[in-house]
Each structure stands twice: as C-alpha cells, then as structure tokens.
Amino acid sequence: MSTWLFDLGNTRLKCAPLEGDGIVVERARLDIAHDGARMFPATALDGLPSRFENAFVASVAGDELTTALLDALTQRCTRVTRVRTQRSCAGVRIAYTEPRRLGADRFLALLGAHARGAGASLVVGVGTALTIDLLAGDGRHLGGRIAPSPTLMREGLHGRAAQLPLAGGTYTEFAIDTADALASGCQGAALALIERSRAQATLQLGAPPTVLLHGGGSAALLPHLPGAASAPALVLHGLACWVAAMHAVPGIPGGTGD
Known part of the structure; x- marks a missing residue:
C-alpha cells in the first residue's frame, strides 16, 4: 500500500x-x-x-x-x-464564483457523492461546522449552507453561560431537564436546517435528493432523518x-x- x-x-x-x-x-x-x-x-x-x-x-x-x-x-x-x-473535477462542477473558497472537505465530499452514482444528493457534513451542499444528478453543484454544528452550539452556549453543561443529554421533542433540552435544541436546530434544505432541494429539482451524512457528529442526527444514508468516509472516497x-x-x- x-x-x-x-x-x-x-x-x-x-x-x-x-x-x-x-x-x-x-x-x-x-x-x-x-x-x-x-x-x-x-x-x-x-x-x-x-x-x-x-x-x-x-x-x-x-x-x-x-x-x-x-x-x-x-x-x-x-x-x-x-x-x-477546483472548478471542475471527476464530473463535478463547483457553483462558487471563486471555487477555492469552497473548503477542500466539501469539494471532496461532492466528488465522493457523485461517484456513488445515486443521482441528486444533499451532502451534509457534521463536524465543527454543519455544511450542506446540493449536488444535481449531472454533477452540478447548486450551492450550499454553513452553520454551527450541534457540538459547536453547545460549546458556544457553555462559553457564555458556564452553568449550562457542555455535553450530555438525550434528544427528545420536549425535554423536561436542562441537559436534554440542550441536546434537543442544538440537534433539533441542525435537523431543521437539513430538513428545510431537503424540502427546498426537492422543489428545485422536482424530486427528493438522496441525503448523505458524514462527519463525527452525523451518527447522532441520522436516526432523526428518515431516508438519509450514512457515508462516514465520503471525503476520503472523494479524495480517491x-x-x-x-x-x-x-x-x-x-x-x-x-
């Protein structure tokens, strides 16, 4: 090797x-x-x-x-x-006016998604940031979003209000303690942005895209996103x-x- x-x-x-x-x-x-x-x-x-x-x-x-x-x-x-x-590579064409301003991880995740041959994809990275990119079935990158990930939201809240726990809690729709409320709120904010992106992508494309999740924080969100698929090594596959x-x-x- x-x-x-x-x-x-x-x-x-x-x-x-x-x-x-x-x-x-x-x-x-x-x-x-x-x-x-x-x-x-x-x-x-x-x-x-x-x-x-x-x-x-x-x-x-x-x-x-x-x-x-x-x-x-x-x-x-x-x-x-x-x-x-790069502006284009391996069948993918980047939407950014200045392609090099798109992070290399997002670029490679798009290459990996296109190589799967599953048609249009909503590529979601859950790391320090939450990134969402829409890829048409023909390889056109149609743009994306960047937001704080649930982990970064928790860190930001803890930094401003140290009494709020940095970690812990379980996702539930309406929590009855602070730790669960924090987990539910921060994860819920990410889920809402992903679902809105999926809905808007469906309107734009005329059919729902495949949702692909990668990144260290993706496992916590996956159970709450019906039909989404886990692609933990998507960036590495795109690099290949x-x-x-x-x-x-x-x-x-x-x-x-x-």
Missing part, C-alpha cells in the same frame, strides 16, 4: 491507504483526534507504514497543524501533495476520485481536470 489519503479536519485526522484500483481500504482506516491547536503527538502517526510513496492531503485545519502534518509525512514518503478545490482524475499514480488510473 504505497499511497495514503489524509483528511485533516478541525478535531480529527482521518487517513486510509489506497489500493491500485482506486479503492479506499476501509479496514486499514485510521482516525486520530487532535485539539486543533498543537502539533500531533510523536506517536500519533505510528499506525502508518514507516515508508510509502505518495501522500495526498486535504486540510481545513489551521496552518500550524497542517504544516506539522505535512512535515511529518515528508519523513515517511516520497511525494506529498495537498488538495485544492481526485487522485484518479488528477494524478498518474502507479496502479491508479490517471486523468486530467480543470
């Missing part, structure tokens, strides 16, 4: 090897938590091979942490390539599509993009 993919977010690093046919090897996937502010611990990357050929990195983390990861990878592999959002489209890596089909 000489090619590895890296998805660096604000709280976690996800990585997995890529087989020669362009398939992400799920059984070898690593998930490494970090605090977003410091370099990785010395042992954080111990699950990686000591030497490999290619590293492809998508990052929305801060410059210091991104640089720390890139520096660490240069000690292990021959080539390190960082992904940037990008590699196949943009780079002639030995054993992986190469191509070009805009």
Whole structure:
C-alpha cells in the first residue's frame, strides 16, 4: 500500500491507504483526534507504514497543524501533495464564483457523492461546522449552507453561560431537564436546517435528493432523518476520485481536470 489519503479536519485526522484500483481500504482506516491547536503527538502517526510513496492531503485545519502534518509525512514518503478545490473535477462542477473558497472537505465530499452514482444528493457534513451542499444528478453543484454544528452550539452556549453543561443529554421533542433540552435544541436546530434544505432541494429539482451524512457528529442526527444514508468516509472516497482524475499514480488510473 504505497499511497495514503489524509483528511485533516478541525478535531480529527482521518487517513486510509489506497489500493491500485482506486479503492479506499476501509479496514486499514485510521482516525486520530487532535485539539486543533498543537502539533500531533510523536506517536500519533505510528499506525502508518514507516515508508510509502505518495501522500495526498486535504486540510481545513489551521496552518500550524497542517504544516506539522505535512512535515511529518515528508519523513515517511516520497511525494506529498495537498488538495485544492477546483472548478471542475471527476464530473463535478463547483457553483462558487471563486471555487477555492469552497473548503477542500466539501469539494471532496461532492466528488465522493457523485461517484456513488445515486443521482441528486444533499451532502451534509457534521463536524465543527454543519455544511450542506446540493449536488444535481449531472454533477452540478447548486450551492450550499454553513452553520454551527450541534457540538459547536453547545460549546458556544457553555462559553457564555458556564452553568449550562457542555455535553450530555438525550434528544427528545420536549425535554423536561436542562441537559436534554440542550441536546434537543442544538440537534433539533441542525435537523431543521437539513430538513428545510431537503424540502427546498426537492422543489428545485422536482424530486427528493438522496441525503448523505458524514462527519463525527452525523451518527447522532441520522436516526432523526428518515431516508438519509450514512457515508462516514465520503471525503476520503472523494479524495480517491481526485487522485484518479488528477494524478498518474502507479496502479491508479490517471486523468486530467480543470
């Protein structure tokens, strides 16, 4: 396994090897938590091979942490390539007037969604932020939304009112204690935005899109979104599509993009 993919977010690093046919090897996937502010611990990357050929990195983390990861990878592999959002790639066309202002994670999630071949999709990322992007069946990105995730909402409330618990509670429609009310309110706000986006997408497209959830906070929302599908490695799968489209890596089909 000489090619590895890296998805660096604000709280976690996800990585997995890529087989020669362009398939992400799920059984070898690593998930490494970090605090977003410091370099990785010395042992954080111990699950990686000591030497490999290619590293492809998508990052929305801060410059210091991104640089720390890139520096660490240069000690292990021959080539390190960082992904940037492009106007079009692998059949997807980005709606942004300035495509590079769309986060690499959102860009790659759209590539991964399009590669599933399931038609129009509402791609929902639940991490530090809640991101929602609408993708038409022909690969046109029709735009999206960004909002605080439920976790970030809880952190914001706790920061302004320390007596409100930072975590805990169970989702219920009408809670009878504070912890449950916080969980229900913050998760409910996210669910409402997703459902409104699904309703508006259905009006725009003439048919309901497939709702795909990814990100660390998606599991808590999934049971409350009928018909939605979990796609936990969507960004990594999109990164595999990008590699196949943009780079002639030995054993992986190469191509070009805009």
